[in-house]
Amino acid sequence: MRNRAAALLWRAGITAALVCAIGLLPWLTRTDPALTVLKARSAERDPDPAVLADIRAQLGLDEGPFHFLAKWVRGDAGRSWISGDEVTPAVLQALGASLLLMAAALAVAAVTAALICARTLWLGAHWRLAGRRAGGGGSAVLAALPEFLTASVLATVVGVQLGWLPALGWYGPRWTILPALALGLPAGAVLGRLLDDLLPGAFAEPWALAAAARGLPGRGIARQAIRRCLPGLLPNTGLFAVGLTGGAVAVEQIFDIPGLGRTTLQAALAQDLPVLQAGTLALVLLATAAAGLAALTTRLLIGPALRDGALPSLHGPKPPARTLQPFVYGGLLALVIALGLPRDPLALDTGERLRPPSLQHPFGTDGLGRDVLARVGHGALDTLLLALAISAAALLTGVLLGLLPRLSGPLVDTVVALPPVLVALLVTAVVGGGPATPALAVGAVAWAPLAAHTSALLRQERAALHITATRGLGAGSRYLLRHELLPAVLPSVTRHALLRLPGIALALASLTFLGLGAQPPTPEWGLLLAENQPYAERAPWAVLAPAAVLALLGALAVTAAGGARVPRRKRWEPVDEPQQQPRTRQLVEAR
Numbered sequence: 001m002r003n004r005a006a007a008l009l010w011r012a013g014i015t016a017a018l019v020c021a022i023g024l025l026p027w028l029t030r031t032d033p034a035l036t037v038l039k040a041r042s043a044e045r046d047p048d049p050a051v052l053a054d055i056r057a058q059l060g061l062d063e064g065p066f067h068f069l070a071k072w073v074r075g076d077a078g079r080s081w082i083s084g085d086e087v088t089p090a091v092l093q094a095l096g097a098s099l100l101l102m103a104a105a106l107a108v109a110a111v112t113a114a115l116i117c118a119r120t121l122w123l124g125a126h127w128r129l130a131g132r133r134a135g136g137g138g139s140a141v142l143a144a145l146p147e148f149l150t151a152s153v154l155a156t157v158v159g160v161q162l163g164w165l166p167a168l169g170w171y172g173p174r175w176t177i178l179p180a181l182a183l184g185l186p187a188g189a190v191l192g193r194l195l196d197d198l199l200p201g202a203f204a205e206p207w208a209l210a211a212a213a214r215g216l217p218g219r220g221i222a223r224q225a226i227r228r229c230l231p232g233l234l235p236n237t238g239l240f241a242v243g244l245t246g247g248a249v250a251v252e253q254i255f256d257i258p259g260l261g262r263t264t265l266q267a268a269l270a271q272d273l274p275v276l277q278a279g280t281l282a283l284v285l286l287a288t289a290a291a292g293l294a295a296l297t298t299r300l301l302i303g304p305a306l307r308d309g310a311l312p313s314l315h316g317p318k319p320p321a322r323t324l325q326p327f328v329y330g331g332l333l334a335l336v337i338a339l340g341l342p343r344d345p346l347a348l349d350t351g352e353r354l355r356p357p358s359l360q361h362p363f364g365t366d367g368l369g370r371d372v373l374a375r376v377g378h379g380a381l382d383t384l385l386l387a388l389a390i391s392a393a394a395l396l397t398g399v400l401l402g403l404l405p406r407l408s409g410p411l412v413d414t415v416v417a418l419p420p421v422l423v424a425l426l427v428t429a430v431v432g433g434g435p436a437t438p439a440l441a442v443g444a445v446a447w448a449p450l451a452a453h454t455s456a457l458l459r460q461e462r463a464a465l466h467i468t469a470t471r472g473l474g475a476g477s478r479y480l481l482r483h484e485l486l487p488a489v490l491p492s493v494t495r496h497a498l499l500r501l502p503g504i505a506l507a508l509a510s511l512t513f514l515g516l517g518a519q520p521p522t523p524e525w526g527l528l529l530a531e532n533q534p535y536a537e538r539a540p541w542a543v544l545a546p547a548a549v550l551a552l553l554g555a556l557a558v559t560a561a562g563g564a565r566v567p568r569r570k571r572w573e574p575v576d577e578p579q580q581q582p583r584t585r586q587l588v589e590a591r
């Protein structure tokens with residue numbers, strides 16, 4: 001009971017600190033909120049000192065930030081500084097639109113994940129997993145699709161050119177299909193790969209072998225295998241749900257959806273603090289509810305085995321996947337970079353604007369006549385190195401914090417609720433703008449899914465039978481962590497980190513797409529997509545080239561993740577720990 005009270009206080013403290021930080025945003029940025037509000041209300045009006053003073057008086061800015069924090073403590077969300085409307089009804093309306101979009105996107109993600117796992121489920125139901133080859137190229141391409149690019153293509157082709165579905169607005173269920181596809185396909189690809197990674201371990205457990213021996217149909221065993229693997233994925237599923245609500249800023253912008261992410265972004269850009277605080281608080285509460293629902297569902301799915309330490313392990317020793325796919329994808333990516341580096345990415349030739357691919361320009365030219373291959377090759381150095389560095393830092397931070405679930409749980413729920421755009425604005429307020437702002441913003445949130453995944457897997461692995469047996473023979477907690485728990489969990493988390501490598505590159509690209517990242521003429525991949533998107537219909541190669549390289553990076557990450565293994569000891573031997581019995585026999589693992 002005391003631990004639960006401490007966790008609630010920790011969670012409430014983090015939320016209060018976040019709301020206070022947002023309330024101090026104008027004072028942290030050292031800007032005049034009155035000037036920002038004046039520009040938002042009337043961009044053509046001159047910033048007359050008398051007008052600015054009148055706005056400060058209306059908003060109560062002269063009373064300082066603690067005046068607004070005190071109103072929040074009293075439960076008064078206030079009125080919008082821009083429109084003057086009540087904040088609470090507007091935020092609730094935006095939350096309703098985002099929840100509807102989230103539900104549709106989760107349905108698309110579930111179907112996508114099912115299609116990705118269909119082959120493994122069929123092989124497992126027919127006991128043919130021994131000859132299964134590692135795949136993942138198609139799911140990697142889906143996972144690496146930029147959401148804003150997918151949304152633009154769907155809106156242009158399906159909505160405008162073909163006229164099959166509405167491409168703009170938010171007036172009913174038909175308007176949710178295209179944005180749900182843009183959001184759900186990448187999320188489903190990631191979840192499908194994570195589930196596909198756990199299924200072979202479930203099919204190899206004793207219950208599956210016993211069910212097959214009793215003649216139970218393979219279809220039923222496959223359903224139970226999915227149920228067995230879901231507890232390890234539910235925390236990340238909750239994170240995806242929250243991310244689809246608050247992080248769908250670019251998609252909501254393209255389809256003109258009045259969702260919570262877009263509302264929060266507009267409030268942050270206009271420094272409309274009442275709306276920004278209310279929107280952020282709604283996202284944090286949604287993340288907390290999703291985490292609680294995931295924890296409850298996990299308990300219901302696993303049952304008393306988690307408490308009694310009677311679970312089999314899903315992470316038995318596996319041989320490394322032997323495939324040539326990573327070398328093929330890596331060779332293609334290296335070839336593109338090698339061909340692009342000798343070319344000048346800044347050379348302008350207005351007579352060669354929007355030229356299609358040719359021998360002279362294999363990837364064509366952009367709207368200023370610059371060689372797209374040169375810009376892709378030079379942009380790879382910044383994008384890949386930065387994404388790799390952020391991924392490595394996120395993996396290390398996620399694993400370390402995943403070992404401390406009581407500390408990291410509330411942090412994960414709070415961090416994942418923040419759209420990267422809002423984090424980028426907060427980072428800009430604290431450290432100022434610059435090329436490092438997107439990296440700091442993405443790095444601040446990239447560790448959260450890995451920490452949630454680590455905690456979920458460790459919780460089940462600690463309840464495994466072999467851990468209970470090894471602990472009963474005198475093994476201490478440090479030995480179990482080093483030689484049993486981490487070797488079992490690290491491969492899956494490492495593969496998860498590799499799977500998210502393209503997503504980190506996409507997050508950097510999304511910030512650039514929204515104008516918060518690299519600035520022209522830097523040949524960064526996200527900037528290439530943003531610059532060439534207006535020409536997507538006339539010169540699709542200018543957009544497809546950087547998108548294809550991102551997809552190639554995703555395929556490389558997924559196929560390389562199949563070889564991520566950690567060597568494990570085959571025998572337990574006594575170690576010099578105080579909890580250990582002095583004359584304990586060696587225990588041969590029965591796995």
